[in-house]
Structures are given as structure tokens and as C-alpha cells.
Amino acid sequence: MAEQLVELNVTGMHCNNCAMSIHKLLEKKGLHDILVSFASEEVKFSTDDQQVLPEVIKGIESLGFKVVDDAATHQTKFYEKVENKFIFCAIFTAPLLLHMFLPWSFLHNPIVQLLLCLPVFMVGCLHFGKSAYSSVKGGVPNMDVLIFIGSSSAFIYSLVGTVQNLGEHYLFYETCATIITLVLLGNVLEKRSVNQTTSAVKDLMKFQQVNATRVIKNGTEIISAKDVQTGDILLVNEGDQIPVDGEVLSGDASVNESMITGESIPVTKTKYDKIIGGTIIQGGNLRMMATKVGSNSVLSQIISLMKKAQAAKPPVQKLGDKVAAIFVPVVIGIAILTFVLTYFAGGAGLQQSLMNAIAVLVISCPCAMGLATPTAVMVGLGRAAKNGILIKGGDTIEAVANAKYVLFDKTGTLTTGKFGVKDIKVEPGFELEWIRGVIVAIEERSNHPIARSLVKELSSAPQKKVILRSAVEEKGLGMRAIDIDGNNYFLGTAKLSNNDNFNLSLYKNQSLMAQIAIEDTIKSEAAGLIAQLKKAGVTPVLLSGDKASRCEAVAKSIGIKEVHAEKLPEDKLSVVDVYRKKGKTIMIGDGINDSPALTQADVGVSMNDASHIAIQSAKVVLLNTDLQSVVKFLQISKHTLLTIKQNLFWAFAYNIVAIPVAAFGFLNPMVGALTMAFSDVVVIGNSLRLKIKKIN
Structure with missing residues (x-):
């Protein structure tokens, strides 16, 4: 029996560790082609046995996540929303913190403090405890393990102090409540930021949620674009969005294709012209026949490519993943060691030793490491897509950013x-x-x-x-x-x-x-592109099947020194191989006769129109055949990789500095919780900067 691809919508994943625990579970069950994206809340895998599906869903839900029919229409229950949990906890935490500044005697009462802390601790136990237990069970302990141990230690220590009436030096209810509330605040900010990083895909998906006017025997009917069948005749008027891919049967119109190609100038469409779903008619009206619907449409393929690309891990991420996987056990070990050394060797009291250990637990943040790469990749891919550049893998970005050679086909690439x-x-x-x-x-x-x-x-x-x-x-x-x-x-x-x-x-x-x-x-912009590549330290090469004299003439006029002319498709393969041995190589061609060379190169770039978007040989498709999009593509890739490296630096540096500071007792657990919550926000904020950053 042939293997089938299964797609599940899974809610409740909030970082890369969550995705890793699901990935590990699916691997244990012997599934193939596993792809887990915490940002788009999707889980994909291949199986030849559909009967395993209920068992897989049960396994994912036992880890603390929820499998839903449609993530877009799924309504989270009021008490499950992280925003509502944060508001609830903040209401009880505020008076606990106020007792440190106000002389009101009732706020200093241990029973009052216990009653104020208890609701917060219960929310924390349910939120972090459930996630912590599931992650340990899944074999990939996450950050919630540290938060749960830290807040529980503070609560139990305070409870013992209250029961035995040991005095206010043993009361740390505000520490327990503040840790939980601040980390929930971090989760709220993180959730909102991650939603922004995935906005490019969500924006494209909105283009699919439109109505269509279908021609029937007695007139017309309004239906959802999802219900359009191949062969249906549709009417599209001025101002309407074209619902699906098709061909013009009659009429003429100017169509804004900027959301597909990045080209702002409207394109005139007349009889027999191909039109793309999601583009907008700015003037005129058309009678069209639907030719590609559902997953076959250009827009669906773009969305599918972007989702795959967001989930593909660049080599630079694998370092972050390895560290995050072993990070939690190491931090717990450091916290225990801190307690033992401070209490037994350092001569500090039980209270100080415990606070130092709790500070180590709550200051640590493997989440920032897990978020460092995917958030930057998502924003980079989103920015590229809005410029008419489709990148088929996050791993492509790293190869492009380190490219030493760019090989160009001549006809249709450097020429019109x-x-x-x-x-x-x-x-x-x-x-x-x-x-x-x-x-x-x-x-x-x-x-x-x-x-x-x-x-x-x-x-x-x-x-x-x-x-x-x-x-x-x-x-x-x-x-x-x-x-x-x-x-x-x-x-x-x-x-x-x-x-x-x-x-x-x-x-x-x-x-x-x-x-x-x-x-x-x-092409008018060819000479400028070659000059920019040289300035960036990249060697341009002309690789063509055309006559040597014409290739030399083109190369000379735009500034290319290395020329390989009169090459058949199989000859191009060997030329690409020669350059690959010298350094990372990009091949740019028209995506059809160059497909073997595009596949052979480290990164194949297809200069093509949207109708050929499904060319599988290229890792990158430029929907706008203007050569300036090549420069834009290289710039976005370099800045995305730079952002990833900055994120990983901040995530590692934060922990390298913060853990020793906490271990030596220079950091209050509450301050630790606050800085930990915002370390995620710093990483995501740096990624979001890529959306508006001026790149050159």
C-alpha cells in the first residue's frame, strides 16, 4: 500500500521544544517525512497504515497538546487562553508584591499571603506542570520543567514556614506568584510575536477565502471559491478578486498581480490569457473558465512551499536544537549544585541557598534558543514572498548567504x-x-x-x-x-x-x-546586477548553450569574465560540479531546459512566471523576471542569516552570563523571571525587525 501524507492541526505548541517532543513521539511510532511547525500549528507525516492515526492523535494529546479539525476556526476556551490566565494571576500577584512597599499589616499575614498565592500556584501547576510532565514523558524536557520546579520550591518552602510559624523570613509566596505571572506575560508577548512572524502565510491564505460568481443555466450563483470545480465558468467584475486560476474566455481587464509577482504595474488580460487566483481586477471585467482549483492552484502551491520552507531547518539551527535538548537537565544539575555548594560549603542559610537555586532555574531560557532560528526564517521568507521570491526551504537561506559563485543562463535570464x-x-x-x-x-x-x-x-x-x-x-x-x-x-x-x-x-x-x-x-538591469555581485565578493559566470561569439559579446557588455558557451544540458552539469568544488554555487536559469543544472547546484533559482511555479528542480522561484529580484533575494537571505546568528548569540550569551550571576546569589528569583520572560521577546523582536529593516 502506498504511503499517504497526513496533516494535523495541533494547538498548544509555543516553542521549538514542544515541536521536538511531538517529533520524537512520531519517530518512536515509526512514521516518515515528519514535519512539525509550532508557529503554523501543523504536524505532517507519511504512513502506509491509516489505522495508526487514532493512536497518534491520542499520543500527541497525552503530551498536553490538542488536535483540532481546523486551526483557523478553532475557538480556544476562555479559561485556556494564556492572556486570560495572565490577567487572573496578575490580579492576585499585585497585592502580594504591594506588601513589600506598603505597611498594611493584613498583607503581611502569612494566611492572607497563602490565600492570595494559592490561585496563582494552581493556575501555574495546571499550565506549566501539565506541559512539564508531558515534555519529560516525551523525552524532551522543556522550559516549563524549570518554571514548575522553581515556583513549586518557593511555594512549598513558604508553606512549611507558614505551618511551622517560622516567621516572615520563610515566606516567599510573592516569589512563587511573580515567577508564574511574569512567565505567563512572556508567553502572551511570545504568542503575539510568533503570530506576527507567520503573517505572510496568513495574509496569503486570506486571498483564498473569497466568493465566486458561477454561471449556471438560469443565470448566476454566488459560491465559495473552495467550491469551484475545474471547468466552471465564472464572472469577475472590476474590483473583484479572481477566485481561482483559469483562462479568459471573453472580456478584457487590467489585473493587479502584485501579491503574486511583486510587480505593482497592472497587467492587461484578454481572451485566452492565463489568470491567477487571488489577483485583483482593477479595471474591466472578465468571463473565465476555472482550470486549477484547490491544492493545484498557484496560490495553494505558494502557501504549501512557504509552510515547508518555514519548517525546513538550516544547519545553523541544528546547533540550537542540540543545546536546547540537553539544556534543561543541565540547568537542573546546576541548580542542585548551587544549593549544595551554597548551603554546605558556602555556609549560607537554607533560605539563601534555596533562593539561589530557584533563581538559576527561572533565569534559564532554552525557549530563546528554540525561537532564534524559526522566527527569523519565517520573517525572512515572508519578506521574500512579498517581493515575488519563493524560497522552498529555510536551509536554502544559509547556502545563498555563503554563495561564492552565481552561474547565469543567457537567454531569458540575462537577456529578455x-x-x-x-x-x-x-x-x-x-x-x-x-x-x-x-x-x-x-x-x-x-x-x-x-x-x-x-x-x-x-x-x-x-x-x-x-x-x-x-x-x-x-x-x-x-x-x-x-x-x-x-x-x-x-x-x-x-x-x-x-x-x-x-x-x-x-x-x-x-x-x-x-x-x-x-x-x-x-536586460537593462543586467550590468547593475553583475556589478553588485562583484562588490559583494561573488563571482558571476555565464553558462549557456548559445554560440561562443554571442555569449562573449553579452558577457563583455555586462562585465562577466568567466564564460562557458555552447554547452548542452549534460555539459552544464559538469560545469556546475566544477564550481561547487570551489565554493557554494547558485545557478539561475529559466527553469525548463536548465532544470538538471538547477537541481545540481547548491541553490537553483528559476526565473519564471507564475504559471511555471511548480518547477521542482529549482529551490527558489522568482515570480518577477526583473533581475533586480535576484539582488533582493541575495540581500534578504544574507540579512536573514545575520538575524539568526544575532538571535543565537543573544540566547547563548544571556544564559552564559545570567546562570553564574544567579548561582552566586546576585539575582532575585523575581528579577530572574522577568528577564527570562523578556529574553524571548528580545529574540522575536530582533526577528520582526527584519520585516522593516533597510537591507543592502
Whole structure:
């Protein structure tokens, strides 16, 4: 039986450790292709036995998480919301803290303090205790273990002091309550920040939640875009969002495709043009036929790619994951050691020794390490997507940021792919107007890009009309045609000329009529891109199947020194291999004839329009074929990696400094809880800065 992909929506994950505990559970159950994302609340895996599903759901829920039908429509119960838990705890914690500043005698009463602390401690036990127990059971202890031990130690110590009436020096109810309340505040801020980091995917998903006007026998009906079937006829009017991918049957309109391509100028769409779901009609109206719906649509593929990319771990994250996995047991060990050394060797009292140990527990924050990479990756991918750049993996970002070589295909990548006639060399006995007429008549029958360019250019020039009886295309050679007088024509690749400038030859009844020199226009921004790459220490290389003379001419005009011309697809593979041995290599091509080389490179970049978005050979798809998006892509990747490194530095440095300070008794547990709560916010805040940061 073939393996099937299972997708589950799981709520309650709030950090990377949560995701790791679910990942470990699924691995133990022998499942494959496991993908757990705490930010998008998704769990995916492959299995050939669907009967294992109830057992898997039960296992996930036993870890303290909840499997729901749809995360978007799932309503969390009032008392389960972390915001409400924080408000409830804050109400009881405030008077406990006030007793330290106010002389009101009833606030100093141990029983009053116990009654104020008890509700907070119960909420903390349910919130952190349940999560701590589940994580230990799952084999990946999380931060909640430290919070639970720290707050419970303070509460039990205070309770013993109250029962035995040992005096106010044994009362630390405010420490217990404050630890719980401040960490809940940290969770609230963390949740809101993580929601912001996933906003790019959520924004795209909103584009799918629209209605469509379907044409039926008696008129029209309004249905949800989710209910549109392939082949349905739809009406889309000015101001409407196109509900699904399709083709225009009638009408014309200007369509804003900026949410797909990043291009702000509207595109005119007329009969037979392809249109993309989620784009908006700014003027005019269309009658369209749905061609791609549901998961086959361009928008669904973009969302799917982004979700996969957000879950793919760059190598730099693996260090953070390894540390986070062993961090909790190590911290508990340090806390115990702190207590033993302070109490027995240091001669401090039980109270001071316990406070030092609790401070060590609550100051530690493996969550910041777990959040360091995924939050930065999500924001980076989101910013890239809004610029029409689809990155198919978080691991791609690291490879791009360290790239040493960028290999470019020529046609359609550095050049526009639109050809112009540079020169027509007419043989004796033939007229230029007649030759133009023959070329137009023949090339009108072909769909080749060169043919379309020639027809467009020559149609406006003086010519004699030629009527053809038939025309057939010979792949890789050219076109053969017969006119109404029975004359045979061939228009194809130049074979006679020793001059590389002439690309095509035209024959009539096997006699040469003319030679045509055509040239591809270099993109206006190509020279600027090459200059920017060189400035960044990246070596640009031209790798093309075109003639050496033309490749050299293009390379010289835009500043590329290393050129590999006349290369077949299999030759390109070996060239890519040579550069990969020297350093990280990016290959940029049109995604079709370059697909083997795109796959072979460290990162393959497809310069393509949205209709070819599903090309699997490239790890990156540039929806906007403007070369400036290549620069933008490299800049976003470098700044995302820089943000990850900054986050990991802050997460590690915080713990390296904070734990010894707490162990030596220089840090109050309450201050520790506050700084711990905000260390997550610092890491996430640094990631969110990437959204608006000026990159160069």
C-alpha cells in the first residue's frame, strides 16, 4: 500500500521544544517525512497504515497538546487562553508584591499571603506542570520543567514556614506568584510575536477565502471559491478578486498581480490569457473558465512551499536544537549544585541557598534558543514572498548567504528572450520586401519565441504578401513551407555562413534567398546586477548553450569574465560540479531546459512566471523576471542569516552570563523571571525587525 501524507492541526505548541517532543513521539511510532511547525500549528507525516492515526492523535494529546479539525476556526476556551490566565494571576500577584512597599499589616499575614498565592500556584501547576510532565514523558524536557520546579520550591518552602510559624523570613509566596505571572506575560508577548512572524502565510491564505460568481443555466450563483470545480465558468467584475486560476474566455481587464509577482504595474488580460487566483481586477471585467482549483492552484502551491520552507531547518539551527535538548537537565544539575555548594560549603542559610537555586532555574531560557532560528526564517521568507521570491526551504537561506559563485543562463535570464532583426543579407535576384513577406508568412505558423518576435517586428515593415498552402515545424531545425504556386521554402538555423552574426537562413527551392541576423536584447538591469555581485565578493559566470561569439559579446557588455558557451544540458552539469568544488554555487536559469543544472547546484533559482511555479528542480522561484529580484533575494537571505546568528548569540550569551550571576546569589528569583520572560521577546523582536529593516 502506498504511503499517504497526513496533516494535523495541533494547538498548544509555543516553542521549538514542544515541536521536538511531538517529533520524537512520531519517530518512536515509526512514521516518515515528519514535519512539525509550532508557529503554523501543523504536524505532517507519511504512513502506509491509516489505522495508526487514532493512536497518534491520542499520543500527541497525552503530551498536553490538542488536535483540532481546523486551526483557523478553532475557538480556544476562555479559561485556556494564556492572556486570560495572565490577567487572573496578575490580579492576585499585585497585592502580594504591594506588601513589600506598603505597611498594611493584613498583607503581611502569612494566611492572607497563602490565600492570595494559592490561585496563582494552581493556575501555574495546571499550565506549566501539565506541559512539564508531558515534555519529560516525551523525552524532551522543556522550559516549563524549570518554571514548575522553581515556583513549586518557593511555594512549598513558604508553606512549611507558614505551618511551622517560622516567621516572615520563610515566606516567599510573592516569589512563587511573580515567577508564574511574569512567565505567563512572556508567553502572551511570545504568542503575539510568533503570530506576527507567520503573517505572510496568513495574509496569503486570506486571498483564498473569497466568493465566486458561477454561471449556471438560469443565470448566476454566488459560491465559495473552495467550491469551484475545474471547468466552471465564472464572472469577475472590476474590483473583484479572481477566485481561482483559469483562462479568459471573453472580456478584457487590467489585473493587479502584485501579491503574486511583486510587480505593482497592472497587467492587461484578454481572451485566452492565463489568470491567477487571488489577483485583483482593477479595471474591466472578465468571463473565465476555472482550470486549477484547490491544492493545484498557484496560490495553494505558494502557501504549501512557504509552510515547508518555514519548517525546513538550516544547519545553523541544528546547533540550537542540540543545546536546547540537553539544556534543561543541565540547568537542573546546576541548580542542585548551587544549593549544595551554597548551603554546605558556602555556609549560607537554607533560605539563601534555596533562593539561589530557584533563581538559576527561572533565569534559564532554552525557549530563546528554540525561537532564534524559526522566527527569523519565517520573517525572512515572508519578506521574500512579498517581493515575488519563493524560497522552498529555510536551509536554502544559509547556502545563498555563503554563495561564492552565481552561474547565469543567457537567454531569458540575462537577456529578455525577445529577439530583434539586426540585419538581413539579401542574395542577388531577390527583393527585401518579398523576403520579409515570406518570413512573416512562415513564422506566423510557429509558436517559437524567436518566430513570435520576428512576426511582431517585420509586420510593421514594407513587405509583399505571400500565401502559403502548408507549413510544418521541424524540431531543432526550422520551418518548411509550400506556397500556393508549389514553391518550397525552408527557414532555419544558418549553416552556410562563416559569420556568427547571421543566425537564420531562408531558402527557396534549395536556393539561398537571404541570411538573417537576429539578436536578443540584454536586460537593462543586467550590468547593475553583475556589478553588485562583484562588490559583494561573488563571482558571476555565464553558462549557456548559445554560440561562443554571442555569449562573449553579452558577457563583455555586462562585465562577466568567466564564460562557458555552447554547452548542452549534460555539459552544464559538469560545469556546475566544477564550481561547487570551489565554493557554494547558485545557478539561475529559466527553469525548463536548465532544470538538471538547477537541481545540481547548491541553490537553483528559476526565473519564471507564475504559471511555471511548480518547477521542482529549482529551490527558489522568482515570480518577477526583473533581475533586480535576484539582488533582493541575495540581500534578504544574507540579512536573514545575520538575524539568526544575532538571535543565537543573544540566547547563548544571556544564559552564559545570567546562570553564574544567579548561582552566586546576585539575582532575585523575581528579577530572574522577568528577564527570562523578556529574553524571548528580545529574540522575536530582533526577528520582526527584519520585516522593516533597510537591507543592502
